Amino acid sequence: MEAYTNLNKxxxxxxxxxxxxxxxxxxLNPFDDTVLNTFQGAGTDDVDKAFNAAKDAAKAWRDTPPTERQQIMLKAASLLQDRKDEVMEWLMKExxxxxLKAEIEHTQTCNMLLEAASFPMRMQGYTIPSFTPGKQSLVYRKALGVVAMISPWNFPLYLSMRTVAPALAVGNGVVMKPASQSPVTGGTFIARLFEEAGVPRGVLNVVVGKSSIIGDYVVAHPVSNLISFTGSTPVGKGIGKLGGEGLKKLALELGGNNPLVVLEDADVAHAVDAAIFGRFMHQGQICMSTNRILIHEKLHDAFLEQFVARAKALPYGDPAKAETVVGPLIDNKAVKRVLDLIDRAVKAGAKIETGGEATGNVVHPTVLSGVTKDNPLFQEEVFGPVVGLTTFKSDQEAIDLANATEYGLSSALHTKDLQKGLRLARQIEAGMVHINDQSVNDEMNTPFGGEKNSGIGRFGGQWILEELTTLQWVSYQDEFREYPF
Known part of the structure; x- marks a missing residue:
């Protein structure tokens, strides 16, 4: 099987x-800054052509038999399996x-395609009793029309596919704008995959260009019916404002500052295992990453000793090496931002237990203790392999600390008392809570999304299906209706 070409178009x-x-x-390759390929950037004329193509193709695509759309999703999943090594190489170098992260992302994306393959058969409507004699009320579920999707660079293949595959499966046209740091894995590779799988011309379009030139234009384009965006909260708020002015539906998955709470009766070793994975998976560049670790004061010293030892032992460096756990941040700008946050955290009273340095674009695994609620490391999303430890005295204080930021995406809680865990989980202001686990969880048939400044809408399962469709009431009289005048 020949590798895909024209991926810089x-x-x-x-x-x-x-x-x-x-x-x-x-x-650019974020590890060594070598140039992988070069794109001639899209302008507003290209965006217009993409949206018009999607609009023109959407009607016939919507009316395509559901079995055909289902088979295309299954074919795409099969092709992605066949091209596993190819796409994993792209994820590592782009x-x-x-x-490990590339393997997980590939598996997640394949599973998303399989879940999406069920959507053409799940477009159920309703029959509703009518108040009017002789009237039959029917409710039809229909594709929205055209979906605009702006994807992030951190999990570009999966986080693009979790919107694109369901949107196509239910009969929408799509225009994708991938992040500039991941135009291949977040955009053109996906387009080639669906082209090979048999998606008709015009249904799916990809525009790659500078956000300063086409970003707002894509968001505000009058052809689109929904904006799907995954990224930072400040950018998401701007997209929400533009989309709202156009009365568009919005699916926004934004920033996270996710707590992992270790209660007094928790299994410390288990909690350490979970926190290591939850913080350092993909260098902490995940919206769901464990950003804050809240520990009961009686367990703090034991947790700190074990956690720091594990963090010190994590192999870091070249992501192409099989043993590497912590690779590079996306670019040097991100490195400077993370090192500055560490410096500000220390000045605010935190203590570096390990790390605090960078080699090139690789920030060493870093742990800080003595992080208080007003510390910038507590309040800000890190998006790097850095985490702070905070202590609490009671369950109520733990919940108060967990809720003490503007974010509410994911969270985790450790306890041996499941009933207490369920009771406290309900008090955490987050769209997702995982008991005796870590905060990085995403399954295709569950509602994925956040509260507060972590976004609006839900991805996954029937919830993303509802975001990507609309309802139409159609009624008919099967006997003559008498009117009052």
């Missing part, structure tokens, strides 16, 4: 072409994925 109306804006985007 725009994909518009079924054609692979250069953008017309005139600027170029260099796609976004600094370790082999």
């Amino acid at each position: 725009q994909y518009i109306a079924g054609e692979w072409t250069d953008g017309t804006e005139g600027h170029t985007l260099e796609n 976004v600094g994925s370790t082999s």
Whole structure:
């Protein structure tokens, strides 16, 4: 099987072409800053062509028999399995994925395609009793029309596919704008995959360009019916404002500052295992990453000793090496931001227990103790392999601390008392709570999303199906209706 080519092109109306804006985007390897490929950037004319193509193709695609759309999803899943090594290599060199992270992302994406393959058969409507004699009331579920999807760079293949595959499966046209740091794994690779799987020309389109040139234009484009965005809260708020002005539906999965709470009766060794994975998976560059560890004061010393020892032992460096657990951040700008946050945390009273340095774009696994509620490390999303430890005295204080930020995406809680765990989980202001686990969980048939400044809407299962469709009431009189005048 030959590797995909033309992955540095725009994909518009079924054609692979250069953008017309005139600027170029260099796609860099975050570990060594080598140039992987170069794109001629898209401009607003390209965006118009993409949306018009999606709109023109959407009606016939919506009316395609559901079995055909289902078979395309299954074919795409099969092709992705066949191209596993190819896409894993791209994930490692384009976004600094370790082999473990690339493996997980590939599996998640395949599972998302299989879940999406069920959606064409799940477009159920309703029959509703009518108040009017002789009237029959029917409710039909329909595809929205055209979906605009703006994807992030951290899990680009999966976080793009979790919108694109369901959107296509239920009969929508799609325009994708991948992040500039991951235009292949978040955009053009997916387009080639669906092209090979048999998606008709124009149904799926990919525009790659600078956000300063086409970002707002994509969001505000009058053709789209829904904006799906995964990324930072500040950018998400701007997208929400633009989308709201256009009365578009919004599915926004934004930032997270996710707590892992270790209660007094927790199994310390188990909690340490969970926290190590939850914090350092993909260098902490996950919206669901364990950002804060809250520990009962009686367990603090034991937890700290074990956790720091484990963090010190994590292999870091080149993501192409099989043993590497912590690879590079996405770019040097991210490294500077994370090192600055560490410096500010220390000045606010925290103590570095290990790490605190970087080699190139690789920030060493870093643990800080003595982090208080007002410390910037407690309040800000880190998006790097750095975590702070905070103590509490009571269950109520633990819940208060867990809720003491603007975010509410994911969370975790450790206790041997399951009933207490369930009771306290309900008090955490987050869209997801995982008891005796860590905060990085995503299953295709569950409602994924956050509260507060972590976003609106839900991905996954029947919940994303509802986001990507609309309902239409159709009634008919099967006997003559008498009117009052």
